Amino acid sequence: EAGVVQSPRYKIIEKKQPVAFWCNPISGHNTLYWYRQNLGQGPELLIRYENEEAVDDSQLPKDRFSAERLKGVDSTLKIQPAELGDSAVYLCASSSPRVYEQYFGPGTRLTVT
Amino acid sequence: GDSVTQMEGPVTLSEEAFLTINCTYTATGYPSLFWYVQYPGEGLQLLLKATKADDKGSNKGFEATYRKETTSFHLEKGSVQVSDSAVYFCALRRRDDKIIFGKGTRLHILP
DSSP, X not given: OOXXXXXXXXXXXXXXXXXXXEEEOOTTOOEEEEEEEOTTSOOEEEEEEXXXXXXXXXTSXXXXXXXXXXXXXXXXXXXXXXXXXXXXXXXXXXXXTTTXXXXXXXXXXEXXX | OOEEEEXXXXXXXXXXXXXXXXXXXXXXXXXXXXEEEEOTTSOEEEEEEEOSTTOEEEETTEEEEOBTTTTBOOEEESSOOXXXXXXXXXXXXXXTSOEEEOOOEEEEEEO
């Protein structure tokens, strides 16, 4: 079984530029999560999807962050414009109601200069 | 609010030493508790879990017991290996399915 796929693995951009991250969850997993992990910290939830619906986006900075999961499968997280403080690892995870465990992808390490 | 506190690292041990990484939590109700491990360059992997008081989770020689009276979920292993070097995260899952992670503890095992 393929795991959660994320791309790119690394991204370096200048501040004020836009950036997008892509995630493909494990087949059959209807719940998808985006987390941000700052250096030396644990992951913090940004947004959670149940199929196409964002059921918890309370921690997503909506002035510059957006996310979509149009067909209830893969998802894109976008930042526009990026700020220096956005440098972090962005993790995607997925789960299914039967298993309930969250499976994490390898993450995208973003560096904003 | 709900939170997880774990011992700060890095923790450095020699191979075959006994490992303990302390974790305590604050939560309303009775959350499920987890230990995740993150190897270099990889995503988080679930190491073990416990869903109710006095449950013991175990995997790959690691163990942790859900202690409601002390709100703790300490991770232990009797004999560590170099391959156990990683960052370990203690976490709780609330009733609304949200997972709260600790800050992580980096473990270095010397050969």
